[in-house]
Amino acid sequence: MNAPNPHVLDPTKKPGSIVGFGTMTTFIIAALFVIALIMIEFSPLKMIQVPGQVAEVLSFFWPVDMAYGWDNVLPAIIESIQIAWIGTIIAAILSLPLALLGARTLFPRIARIVKFISATARAFPEILLAIYFVPIVGLGPFAGALAIGISSVGMLTKLGAEVVESIDFGTVEAVEATGGSRIMALRYAVVPQVLPEIIAHWLFRFELNIRASAVLGVVGAGGVGGVLLNTLRYRHFEKAAAVLILTIIVVLLIDMISGEIRRKIIKG
């Protein structure tokens, strides 16, 4: 199946047992796969039905209700973008100092604590955080932005700390050797070296956050996800099609622009 054949992979490996590691892995994965198929009741009969069912739903997608798209979907997508933007800004502001504190080379002791906290924060999908924020600040996009912000802090802190750890530490020593304090060394030696890469990470996270904010509507935290859920629930497929098409276009556009800016920043 999809496991590697060790003989092709690594010709230097000595020929060992008859059943190689790759064959065994393949067998285990195949067995797990079959068990999983049975357990979720994905029977062969069902497998035959699926393509037809999908095709049927797809056939209802036409004609796309673009009027609904412009009037109802676009505002919801814009709200998703706004949620992602505010979430990213919150995360960027919080993660910058945390990334510096999380760098082993600068603050060996604090870094451990910061890394542990950021790992925990990363483990939460933003939608679970939104479940907690909705009762606190009420249904709506504000809860979504907070959830996105908090859950992004973890990843941005981790990536940022890695950037800081990768820099030339000698310049920090050089600043301190002139009688500058640790804070001045951060300002003049660390920040100028790491900022471009860190900003590129912010932009990348913004791209991810657009997708994340699109689904938050499912738990009532604003954005386009709620619209899709409703149109599908009431089987307004031509409206759902408008949601999908507009989402794809907008996300592609933002990916393109953001990707271009990221490349410019890293090069400059």
Add this chain to the structure above:
Amino acid sequence: MNAAGNTTLPTKPPRNWWLWAIVLGFLTAMTVWSGYGIGFSANELVCNIAGGSRLLEESWPPDFSFLPRLIDPFMETVYIAIVGTVVGGILSIPVAVLAARNLSPDKVTWFLDRNFMNILRTLPDLFWAMLFATAVGFGPVAGALALSVFTVAVISKLWSESLESIDMGLPEAVRSAGGSWLQMIQFSAIPQAMQHYVSYALYAFELNIRASLVLGLVGAGGIGMILETQRANFEYERVTLIILAVLVAVLIIEQISETIRRRLT
């Protein structure tokens, strides 16, 4: 600037003030507009801290008596992730090969496949889950299908980049020795990037475990369905338990996957 009054110091090149003004203006405008749009208010946040602390009180301690009822749905989550990863993993192979510039048979195929791949990537996992739940009915099958698509999006993007960086010497040799395109891919291109493939597949599995937790929110099976009912009934002690259990499980699975990945690569 010429405080020292010397002649050799060149004048400071003017900063590109226009660019700075535009960038700064854009950032500010975007933030104000977005903040206004989503109803950002520090006031509201502070006022509702009371409600928030009540919520936290209600969510603590987690209701551990609920734990046994989580086992079945959690296993379902794992099954969904396995099916999604395997199906998506297999389907991603042709998608990735055709999207690799050096391996694709012609420009048109490459162009079409690459855009297909990018479009798959734009839609979040829960969108696929909603679509499949509508098409094949609520339940784990919808979740598995959604994760299959999601997996194709993840693996094919990453792996096509690995394939583009392989050494083309051997594949070209296979071709010039009279091998077919398929033989070239199968015997010389794929083996070179196999380790990357395994690593990405495991990564996709981790993402799928995480994603399959929330699929239930839109009726696509797994532990998320229980989470959704308990949340709707404001049983926050149970919600907390579910989330904690899920976090622990995710961390364990990620650890296992990480270990395998390190052994294989």
Add this chain to the structure above:
Amino acid sequence: MSDDSQQNATPASGQGGAIRFEKANIVYPNGVVGMKDLDLEIKPGEFVVIVGSSGAGKSTLLRAVNGLNQLTSGTISIDGREVPKSGKGLRELRKRVAMIFQDFRLVKRLSVMTNVLVGRLGHVSGLRSMLNWWPQSEKAIAIDALERVGIVEKAWVRASDLSGGQQQRVGIARALAQQPAIILADEPVASLDPVTTHQIMDDLVRINRDLGITTIVNLHFLDLAREYGQRIIGLRFGELVYDGDAKTVTDEDFRNIYGREVTEDDVLDDEVVAEG
């Protein structure tokens, strides 16, 4: 201009620059001895070259002077004041002791000007330095420092766009901007080609002569040590094994310092220099 600069960069008379090691020892955590029972006195305004094979403790000695390496026992004092171990006292001391590094240690993304102004960090308020908002007087000091090493025309260029020799000149300018009593140069020419090496060494000697700043230079090329040093100090396994005038140092002395025959690797190729 020249009067102005003289005022700017010359350390005020009586600023000193005397260094005194007394029974100084450094043992690294891994057990390696970096400095052994060192007794040494360097007078204000001296130009001292330290030689020794790699691992002989040349860097250790230099870095002990500004507290980058801590003594395990004994004392170092500058102008009669012991070098503090940490805190504000150490920062105050470092303002007067500048350092030049083998690998330049400039922040490559910043302009030459900003890199030189780093040498003034100890002299401006925290807020101003955080905002990169420098008083004219500080900028004048930085420009003067750049003029002394002859690259003032590169003031607004990014450090990464300079050649190695130019980058080291910025390193020297940063040191000068501190208006130091002492300059420590740790293998300042080890990453440079022979022609640039001589230019940088000439700069260091001229600055020492014009401004009277005590200068200690680590070198591993013997001919350079002989050519530029006034006083040569030889180290071997952290111990002082030679201390004398550069004019009278013999090949025998070098053999003694290195504990082996002196080879071609220990001298800079002079032919190249002659051509340059």
